Amino acid sequence: MEARELRLGYGDRLVVDGLSLDLSGAGITAIIGPNGCGKSTLLRGLGRLLRPRGGQVVLDGADIARLPTREVARRMAVLPQAPQAPEGLTVSDLVARGRHPHQAWYRQWSTGDEKVVNAALAKTDMLEHAERPMDELSGGQRQRVWISMALAQDTGLLLLDEPTTYLDLAHQVEVLELVQRLHSDDGRTIVMVLHDLNLAARYAGRLVAMREGAVVTQGAPAEVLTEGMLEEVFGLPARVIEDPVTGAPLVIPLGSHATPRDSDQAAG
Structure with a gap:
């Protein structure tokens, strides 16, 4: 799957403008970013739930806008945020x-x-x-x-929009462990929107960080989750250390009450 110069919006508001992103062979990708940055809008565009105002989404070499709906549904499954039965x-x-x-x-x-x-x-x-x-x-x-x-x-492709929303931590881990098995056991490609940066770093092999409708950086969690990126994208002073369990990056927010001593301990 690939987005090429994609433009998406609602009414008079343009949310994503000229975004390009190649998700081919990505394994598990987590899209991260602050509220309102366009993460869910991008996923809706990728899943053909939102018609592009420009650009295209290419799946297996074909523009999905030109494919029959049934054909798209045979190639890609989309789970929207907080679905209702x-x-x-x-x-x-x-x-x-x-x-x-x-x-x-x-x-x-x-x-x-x-x-x-x-x-x-x-x-x-x-x-x-x-x-x-x-x-x-x-x-x-x-x-x-x-x-x-x-x-x-x-x-072979699953798009999941915040699959852990409204779940407690134990159930979040339960769902993400399942997502990981779907990739490792079945070879499925999974693209999901996640808010929790530490869970994204633990369960995704690739992160895409967005801000104001654009991709700021992408790559392996250790490449993306840097203190500079957290400050630039989230406006968040933080320390990034190694997760003692998995070795993945672990984000420790400093907050307004952190002291130099707190920062030194977090870094150590």
Whole structure:
């Protein structure tokens, strides 16, 4: 997937102007940046949920704006921010909707579809909850079901807009561990928007930092998460040290109450 001179906006407001980004072979990419910088707008443009005002999004060499919707859905699954399920819908019913792009008037539900749905639920550890209504589940469980639906589309590319929103820390880690397995076990390419910089550094192999609708820097977490970048992009005085568990960069905000001694301890 590649964005070429992409321009995106809402009404009279232009949010992304002339952005180019190559996501080919990126593994897991996390898009980071302050609120309002255009992260979710960019993901909506990449997922064809928002029509570009200029430029194009290229998927497997083709402009997705010129591809049939069903064809795009067979190549790419999109999970928007905080999706809502109709009241009373069961887990299996929701996940089954991921098979719609593979069906037609002459080919409706099949045993093959059922196998794909069950496999998606098993991969997210939700198979035993298949007949439960969605509104009975915890936040972490619901998010795993939505990811199951995306998996049921059987695509090699997943776009996830803030998949950890409204989840506590334990459930955030649970969801991101699942995302990591989807890449390591199945080879799926995943692009996600994340707010938590330390979780992004731990679970993504590539970071894209945005500010005011533009890409400021991109690359491996250790290359992107620098004290200078944090100051420039977030206006955040911070120290960056090595995560003692993973070796990834670990951001420690200094805040307005930090003293020189606090800073020295954080750096050490």
